[in-house]
Amino acid sequence: MVPISMAPAVRLHEAVALAGRFPLLAGASLEVAEGEVVHLRGPNGAGKTSLLKVLAGLLEVHSGEAIVLGRDLVADRRAVRREVGMLGHQSFLYEELTVEENVRFAVRATRGALTGVRPALEQLGFAGRLASTTVGRCSAGQQRRAAIAVLVARGARLWLLDEPHAGLDQEGRDLLDELLAGSRVAGRTVVFASHEHERAEAIADRVVHLAGGRVIESTEPAGTTAPAQTAEPNERLAPAEQQPTSLPVPEAPAHVA
Amino acid sequence: MLRDAMLVAGKDLRIEIRSRVGLNQVGPFAVAVLLLFGLALGPDRQVLAPASAGLFWVAVLLSTILAVQRSYAIESADAARDGLRLSGLDPAGIFLGKAGAIAVQLLVLEAALTIGVALLYGAHLSGALVLVAACAAGTLGLTAIGTLYGVVASGLQTRETLLPLLFLPVVAPVLLAATKAWDAALAGTPGRAGGWLDVLVVFAVLYTAIGTIAFGPLLEDG
Numbered sequence: 001m002v003p004i005s006m007a008p009a010v011r012l013h014e015a016v017a018l019a020g021r022f023p024l025l026a027g028a029s030l031e032v033a034e035g036e037v038v039h040l041r042g043p044n045g046a047g048k049t050s051l052l053k054v055l056a057g058l059l060e061v062h063s064g065e066a067i068v069l070g071r072d073l074v075a076d077r078r079a080v081r082r083e084v085g086m087l088g089h090q091s092f093l094y095e096e097l098t099v100e101e102n103v104r105f106a107v108r109a110t111r112g113a114l115t116g117v118r119p120a121l122e123q124l125g126f127a128g129r130l131a132s133t134t135v136g137r138c139s140a141g142q143q144r145r146a147a148i149a150v151l152v153a154r155g156a157r158l159w160l161l162d163e164p165h166a167g168l169d170q171e172g173r174d175l176l177d178e179l180l181a182g183s184r185v186a187g188r189t190v191v192f193a194s195h196e197h198e199r200a201e202a203i204a205d206r207v208v209h210l211a212g213g214r215v216i217e218s219t220e221p222a223g224t225t226a227p228a229q230t231a232e233p234n235e236r237l238a239p240a241e242q243q244p245t246s247l248p249v250p251e252a253p254a255h256v257a
Numbered sequence: 258m259l260r261d262a263m264l265v266a267g268k269d270l271r272i273e274i275r276s277r278v279g280l281n282q283v284g285p286f287a288v289a290v291l292l293l294f295g296l297a298l299g300p301d302r303q304v305l306a307p308a309s310a311g312l313f314w315v316a317v318l319l320s321t322i323l324a325v326q327r328s329y330a331i332e333s334a335d336a337a338r339d340g341l342r343l344s345g346l347d348p349a350g351i352f353l354g355k356a357g358a359i360a361v362q363l364l365v366l367e368a369a370l371t372i373g374v375a376l377l378y379g380a381h382l383s384g385a386l387v388l389v390a391a392c393a394a395g396t397l398g399l400t401a402i403g404t405l406y407g408v409v410a411s412g413l414q415t416r417e418t419l420l421p422l423l424f425l426p427v428v429a430p431v432l433l434a435a436t437k438a439w440d441a442a443l444a445g446t447p448g449r450a451g452g453w454l455d456v457l458v459v460f461a462v463l464y465t466a467i468g469t470i471a472f473g474p475l476l477e478d479g
Contacts, residue, residue: 078345
């Protein structure tokens with residue numbers, strides 16, 4: 001096991017995020033250390049996607065504390081974006097651009113080094129003409145790989161992945177798992193949501209359980225004998241009844257799976 | 258900001274060149290508008306020629322709506338809009354880049370429509386400098402306003418119908434000033450276009466300034 005830095009990459013404290021008046025996050029508290037790989041687990045509507053969007057600065061934090069990579073998202077949620085890479089349900093790619101053009105655009109937008117583009121493409125299986133194929137002509141799995149190539153080439157410090165294995169073939173899944181293991185070595189932090197629990201827990205250092213827009217429990221992955229990375233009950237292991245109850249616990253809306 | 262603007266403009270133009278939506282849809286639409294005006298007003302060039310300036314700018318105006326909608330359709334596919342937000346690009350740069358890319362497309366379209374009004378309506382293309390200056394300033398104003406209201410409309414489900422409702426009333430002064438400037442040039446009295454050109458420049462500068470400031474919050478709220 002690679003040693004994990006004690007400096008927190010993510011610190012959420014009673015974070016509330018709203019869609020209109022509906023609480024997507026209803027007082028979520030979470031700490032993730034730098035270099036840690038955290039699996040978010042919970043039923044549909046638990047707030048996994050919302051939590052990832054908050055960490056990416058895509059969703060506004062209505063109240064509470066949210067610090068990501070040392071940036072206060074309550075004060076400025078755009079500040080962290082160049083250092084964060086996100087893989088959502090969509091690929092965030094332009095269909096009319098080639099795979100390589102998409103990766104180059106993303107890298108240039110984040111002021112990254114273009115020297116990392118080719119190796120990233122080759123690592124994800126885009127050698128030769130395939131890199132020059134427009135994304136719209138790629139299969140769903142290839143588009144997913146292209147989106148992962150963007151993450152690799154950008155060299156983001158924090159990876160936020162929402163069902164990252166979805167749409168990938170067996171080879172792609174194994175490749176992604178290797179990458180996640182590699183990012184741990186590189187000191188990158190990964191927070192990912194997945195319903196493929198067995199595969200996810202084989203990669204993760206810690207499993208964080210969500211329900212009703214709150215973190216309800218933090219456990220070791222199944223089969224792990226090492227001590228848990230979590231230690232502060234009120235921050236990371238807080239049961240639902242210890243969480244703030246000023247907001248109603250939301251039921252599961254379809255759009256916040 | 259300018260670096261980001263160039264990056265976004267380059268991306269948008271590359272997509273347009275590859276998809277040929279402008280060439281295959283916006284261009285033919287604008288020509289069809291000119292033809293339909295011709296059919297509506299009759300074949301008499303004594304009637305059409307004096308109306309050339311107004312008909313030209315109405316065609317440009319309607320085409321701007323299509324170009325702006327197309328520009329944001331690119332960003333709505335596959336959640337690319339979120340990707341753009343995640344990229345960390347300066348919102349003012351995104352605004353200038355998108356507006357710049359639309360402006361380039363419109364200027365090419367206007368060159369084609371200028372030939373169109375000469376051929377179809379018998380407009381005499383005098384006062385070339387004023388024609389070009391009005392196109393440049395008018396296009397900048399239209400694209401700045403269109404890009405600004407486009408980002409508002411693009412975040413809503415009613416985007417196709419909302420954009421014209423937001424856009425058309427605001428650009429009325431641009432339509433009026435550009436038409437008057439062109440009228441003066443086509444009538445052989447380009448000196449009378451000066452004040453109208455000033456109006457166009459003021460609108461272009463004003464809405465470009467508003468756009469660079471307001472685009473970020475609008476992009477986040479959409």
